[in-house]
Amino acid sequence: MxxxxxxxxxxxxxxxxxxxxxxxxxxxxxxxxxxxxxxxxxxxxxxxxxxxxxxxxxxxxxxxxxxxxxxxxxxxxxxxxxxxxxxxxxxxxxxxxxxxxxxxxxxPFSEVEIREGNVVACGAGAHGILVSSTARDAGIAGLEFLRGIPGTVGGFVRMNGGAYGREVSDILIDCDVILPGGELVTLPVSDLQYSYRHSALPDGAVVVSARFQGTPGDPQEIGAEMDRIAQAREDSQPLRTKTGGSTFKNPPGQKAWQLVDEAGCRGLRMGGAQVSEKHTNFLINTGDATSADIEGLGEEVKRRVYKKSGVQLEWEIQRVGRP
The missing domain is CATH 3.30.43.10 (Uridine Diphospho-n-acetylenolpyruvylglucosamine Reductase, domain 2)
Structure with missing residues (x-):
């Protein structure tokens, strides 16, 4: 490395x-x-x-x-x-x-700066919509998909965030990371060994900034694509609920939501947690769910999908902390 x-x-x-x-x-x-x-x-x-x-x-x-x-x-x-x-x-x-x-x-970690060569430099705390909007205003294309990911640059880099056919590994040049112990290093994209929603960053490492490579583009066309992405999310995802985004990774050649639906899990409930009626790869907190309700419901969905299709779904949502 x-x-x-x-x-x-x-x-x-x-x-x-x-x-x-x-x-x-x-x-x-x-x-x-x-x-x-x-x-x-x-x-x-x-x-x-x-x-x-x-x-x-x-x-x-x-x-x-x-x-x-x-x-x-x-x-x-x-x-x-x-x-x-x-x-x-x-x-x-x-x-x-x-x-x-x-x-x-x-x-202090949320600034976004345009640099020469259509490079967008971002603090790890910058929101995806800020990064894509700043790029749009500068006539830089290729970062529109970040408009569709609810999160910050640090999470995008660690998890190879993606949406609408693109992911961070397509645009990342390098990133600045504080390793356990306090050493600040710059890692090129090749060192992150990206795969689907995964990187080789060690536990305890904190991403503090990143540089993304864009291409010249027309601000109006870039803005139109960002609007399309925003509308697609609004139409298909339960954005007005307490949710956690896509629950399971898409298995190779398949869609997680479709497998969940075919297993009869649409609307399935456990305590205060429910599989979304609008998008079956989303779990929602209907009001008083505990995290145990939400995680338990996810595990039950995995069990039913495996029983129905033989496919073992993998969590995309991070699950952290003590039970």
Whole structure:
């Protein structure tokens, strides 16, 4: 794996960094005087994920800027679990909560910049719609599909996010990553060993930025394609519900939603969780579902699909934390 030091000058936080805030009396995972962001113990995560369910993080860290994040990870005790959280749109946080530290990247990691050669440089906290809209305004095509993925750049890079026939591996040049221990490295796309919704990034690594390669295009045509994608999502997906996006990976040559439908799972319920009537590869929280309800329903769908078709579905949604 080739690693080089990145040019990260555009990630410098131009605003005043917040004072370090450690809520509660629990011993912090790093000395309070060595962080400038917000460090919160026993932080509820349900409000930060689309399913609106699940337990708390042992610690939630919202870094003030890149240097703050690097120092925090450098000082963190070896072996402490670390998980980056974007929009929480493709995730089940289990009811027992998440051990270790959850890192939430905010405004200092959300910039998008246009560079020479139709390159779009993005912070890992930038939303897909911001990235695609910025590219559109600059007359850069090829990033329209990001409009159809609810999430942030960090998640796209880690999971090889994709939609409408395109995925991140098609456009990624390289990315900046903080490895466990605090080392900041640049990884070219070839080092990520992308496959369907998977990369070779190690657990605990935090993506902080990425560069995407686009092509020259007409802003009106790019905008029209983005509008088409947005309308297609509105027409086919249960966007107005508490959901987690596509639940299962598409098996080679098949559609997960079709297998789920053929197994008679449309509208199937478990506790407060339900298979969407609108799109059967979506699970929804009807109002009071626990994460155990949602995950249990997914496992029941897998069982019924296998019984009906002999196909073993694989989860696309991340499931994290303690049962």
């Amino acid at each position: 080739t690693m080089t030091q990145p040019d990260n000058e555009w990630f410098t936080d131009s605003g005043a960094a917040p004072d370090c805030s450690v809520d509660g009396a629990v011993e912090a995972p790093v000395p309070a005087g060595h962080v400038r962001g917000k460090l919160t113990p026993n932080a509820p995560l349900a409000k930060l994920v689309w399913f609106k369910s699940g337990g708390a993080a042992d610690w939630l860290f919202e870094p003030a800027d890149l240097d703050d994040l690097r120092e925090f990870l450098d000082r963190l005790e070896d072996g402490t679990p670390v998980m980056a959280l974007g929009l929480g749109s493709n995730m089940i946080v289990r009811d027992g909560g998440v051990p270790g530290v959850v890192i939430k990247l905010g405004k």
